[in-house]
Amino acid sequence: MEQGRSAGWAGSQEPAWFDGAPALGGVFEQDVATHAAWWREGFDLLSALPAKGRRAVGDQALADRILAASRAARAGFLTRHGAELYERLTGGRSRFVRVEELAYGAAALVPGLVPTEAQVQAEAARTQKDKEGHEFDQGLLFNQFLGAPASGMHLCHAMLRPRAESLEALDRLRKDGRIDFGTAVIERHGRAAIVSMKNPRYLNAEDDSTVDNVEIAVDLALLDPDSDICVLRGAPITGGKYDGQGVFCTGINLTQLYQGKISYLWYLVRDLGFINKIFRGLAGDGSPEEVFGNTREKAWVAAVEKFAIGGGCQYLLACDYVLAASDAYMTLPARKEGIIPGVANMRLPRFVGDRTARQAVMYERRLDCDSPEGRMICDEIVAPEALEEALTHVLDQLTNSGVVSAASNRRAFRIAHEPLDHFRAYMAVYAREQAHCHFSPALISNLERFWNADKRAA
Template structure:
């Protein structure tokens, strides 16, 4: 740090945060606190968080430059929050603090991800730091780059949550959590980002396709299912994180489906576009719930089986449904968007409102043929340029960044809200 003002502010932040931590450490753990002790912990957190927010409001760009070598390095979200904790004590929770949090169920955590949300909101708000971080998240993951030569040769990658196969110029991503109805967790996010990266980086791929595989779950055995959304049991157990799931999912593979992968490896033609993009088709069998429905909002063509349905149970779960609040009004209009997000309205594929969300509805036994027609229709010379221009018009990058900034904090507050902890605990205790 070279700025005297930044140094002074950082010293005050470190001292205030240390004092707040001492007050919290003198109390029992969150699950054992009396109402008075909960109030004391909340007051300590509030004091430190107000100062963190003010510190980042004033110094976001200086902090980000210090963490990224003047924006010459491109740390992803997880690396960035760890670097912030190391370089600016008290700004973000340390790796040790986060490891302690992750070892506990959600109801027994301090909610330290809220502090990460304060930091990341300020970074993403900045017109200097925010675009740089978005670019970092559009870069291919190291895992994908290591798998790319093998995928180029074989055309197949088998992962725990996703199977990727290249056939006839189509990257066919199959979500294969067959025992849990393709419920999403951090493993699924990692596998999905790897698969999307590979599909985008492989020059033999012209179109991407996402579909759910056949289930072994007793209620849907032998049937294809698209997605049951976020794994509520993993939220309750503390295994769904803000950085590793909720933000990585939105700023990583889903944003890459929209914008493409930022591939700065040596090669010709980079002056044409900073990213490598492909058109995408989604095929919905049985249902697309929660995060599954959110995914459909970024695809170029969506096919739904006539016996399927879509829903966003955000109100029931108590969390923010990803970027759906940004995208759903554009697709369906403001009134249906509020009915779906706030009221939990379920849309069946055969009702008229489904036409606002899917491109075609076919009988279940016609899905395979419809999929092949759709990927062939998107395999055209003008498709890439036109989808790029449509995406720029429909979702300007600065609008996406502004939404992502507020989402970083609001979702952190939501997942640690008492009502959410109570709800997911009850849902997790029920049958899947």
């Protein structure tokens, strides 16, 4: 027995499986059958090893080889059959299917290609460093789906459509003027629909508990026929240092990320979903692309108090007008977090230039809102105590002469700077690279070194 190898392993088992990787024959059903059987055997071999956190060095080396071989075969399968797989999952692109349903639909149609929902739930019970990383394969799947123009544009379209929950809640909003979803609130003030992010324990951070509710609130703000303009802000904090004060957003919940409570699909749902809806509006049955398509959209105003960290800063890059308190600041500490800051790598250089954008992303440069660079992102800076009055004035200024041209001007800006197909290509790369980051050992070491994540309570 090899040193460090589990006693349950017979040496003859290894080469038989590694040497048996199936060849691609070109026929979808046949390749599914041969690959699914081989992936199943590889998964069984992996499951026979001790859990990741208890493995000897030799065990982990073997696990890494199994995962790498399986993923190479998955990448090859997707290169050959990715387009047909998407067609089958969407009825020849006759149905709009969100990423969550696509991921688990692919797991059912091609067993072993990506994890099942049960496998993802089992992984969710582990800390991030103890996960096997099965969700990584979802990154390969969506890299392929988004990388192909036909399926990628169709998927972007699907994710820009209003959620079923949003359509069901619209009458309630029209009747009551306010809905509290727990981690997000939508309320109408005059002709403005105000979306407030609400996660006070974590200073309005983003996590799996917030992303769906914020998307529903954003949908409702755009669907609401009784409002003309939208506002994005953070709800007041209750308890602690910022008790009673407004805070915009502290970005991804790093404590929950470390503890394994942020799923990989969270990144895609977030950036293909509500942030892109703020930037592009809601799609209907017709194409949302800029040249021949159409979306239902309104102008968005962001009201920034205290700080817009990470994801909070990313939101500002999708809004049309940013009002900030003079003591507020923005950061994109992606390198310390160990992840890619959403679409900021594409959008931030348009505001502050490439060099400053790289300093913000790669070297944690802080941008005070009331600074020359901060004013390239923020349109108006006011004293903290004057923010509410200033917000009322901004909304009045943006609506008192009508908002008929707002959507047209937004589309004109987008076709010049970020048409939907350009966004699609970015998200294809993001889907793959964020999967690498999400399951990288560097993410764990960064969170422990810069965030003391191993010492923080859930």
